[in-house]
Structure formats: C-alpha cells, structure tokens
Amino acid sequence: ETGVTQTPRHLVMGMTNKKSLKCEQHLGHNAMYWYKQSAKKPLELMFVYSLEERVENNSVPSRFSPECPNSSHLFLHLHTLQPEDSALYLCASSPGRYNEKLFFGSGTQLSVL
Amino acid sequence: TQLLEQSPQFLSIQEGENLTVYCNSSSVFSSLQWYRQEPGEGPVLLVTVVTGGEVKKLKRLTFQFGDARKDSSLHITAAQTGDTGLYLCAGSGSARQLTFGSGTQLTVLP
Numbered sequence A: 001e002t003g004v005t006q007t008p009r010h011l012v013m014g015m016t017n018k019k020s021l022k023c024e025q026h027l028g029h030n031a032m033y034w035y036k037q038s039a040k041k042p043l044e045l046m047f048v049y050s051l052e053e054r055v056e057n058n059s060v061p062s063r064f065s066p067e068c069p070n071s072s073h074l075f076l077h078l079h080t081l082q083p084e085d086s087a088l089y090l091c092a093s094s095p096g097r098y099n100e101k102l103f104f105g106s107g108t109q110l111s112v113l
Numbered sequence B: 001t002q003l004l005e006q007s008p009q010f011l012s013i014q015e016g017e018n019l020t021v022y023c024n025s026s027s028v029f030s031s032l033q034w035y036r037q038e039p040g041e042g043p044v045l046l047v048t049v050v051t052g053g054e055v056k057k058l059k060r061l062t063f064q065f066g067d068a069r070k071d072s073s074l075h076i077t078a079a080q081t082g083d084t085g086l087y088l089c090a091g092s093g094s095a096r097q098l099t100f101g102s103g104t105q106l107t108v109l110p
Helices: none
Strands: A004-007 A012-013 A018-025 A031-037 A045-051 A053-059 A064-070 A074-079 A086-093 A108-112 B003-007 B012-013 B019-026 B031-037 B045-048 B055-058 B061-065 B071-078 B085-092 B099-101 B102-110
Touching: A004 A086, A012 A018, A012 B019, A018 A031, A018 A086, A031 A074, A045 A064, A045 A074, A108 B012, B003 B012, B012 B019, B019 B085, B019 B102, B045 B055, B071 B085
Parallel strands: A012 A108, B012 B102
Antiparallel strands: A004 A018, A018 A074, A031 A045, A031 A086, A045 A053, A064 A074, A086 A108, B003 B019, B019 B071, B031 B045, B031 B085, B055 B061, B061 B071, B085 B099, B085 B102
C-alpha cells in the first residue's frame, strides 16, 4: 500500500465513450502526476499539478483532460479516445513539485476498442 | 531531450545467480532513482543516488552512480524469485523533471 489509490483498476471503452479515471492520495503530498505507460516505452509524463495549479502539459492530446479539485484528488477525463491510447495510466504524488520521490498508485489498465 | 537507455531489455536467470543491469545516458543528471514494478502494480522507489561514484546497498541490491553522473548500475547478488519485476531508472536533469528509461524486465526462475 503506497498511499495512492487509483480507480478503476481496469477499463474497457469504445472510441465514442466518455470515462474518468480517479486518483486519491493519503500522504499529505503537494504534487500529483499522471503518467502513461505503454509496452517497451519509457513512462510518459502527461500532467503535473502542484498545489492545485497545473504546471506542465507535455503536448498531450486534448482528448485527455485533467482535473485537480484539491491536493488529495486527481482525475483524468477521457473522451473520443483512439486504440493507440490503450495503456496503463499511473497516478503518482510527491511531497513537493521538485521533490522527485514519487509514490505511484497501482494504475488503471485502459483498453480502447 | 535527455534519454536513458536501459540494458538488457529482458533478463531471465536461475535463483541464486548474480546479475547486473545498466542505465546509460549521454546527459548528466543531478540524481538518479531506481524503481521496481511488479505485475499489476505501480513502480516503487528503491533508492536515490546523488553523488558521482556513490554506491548504495539495499540488502542484496547494490546501486552505483557513475563518476560523471551519466550512468548507473544495479547489481543483485543471489537473486530470489521475489526479485522478479520491471526495474526502471529515472534521472533528474537540469529542468528537475524526471526522465525514465524503458526498463529491464527481470525474471528469476526457481
């Protein structure tokens, strides 16, 4: 148990569906992240929130939309995804924005049909 | 763009054997981390090295940061089946953003 909880663990969706991934951290950290993990590729940083303000967006397609209502909760809203978006989506938190000691959740395995 | 290359990509060994995996870059990093990821779980931080030439030990695992802070190695002595997993290195560069390698998938057979 890392203190970072992600739901759902598995998600299958069609290209026309809208779904949301949820992440909650119980560690009192100030930064939260979304990463994408595809087979044989390095982890890709998608979004970073520090103290509820989004500070980075690595040119992620607009069909991915993050939301961070407070420092403990993070969402990733998905709409009109493509099959190549199928991957493991990992949420992480860290004590501060530049404290790179990351605590990861177990991830959501997403399949887009 | 800073890149980290990990080798080998896959490694399968018998229990009790020793192994070394590598993490290399042409860029200098201010620190380097190693994570282990087990099936169905997220990565878990094992160690952070920050000084060139630094060696850290975690039970049977020995981590070394290169003198020039461009590379790192992880050596496991007498591997156990519980060591099976994906080993990821991640470097912190000038922008303080973490760059991850693609990982080494280790399988330790009984």
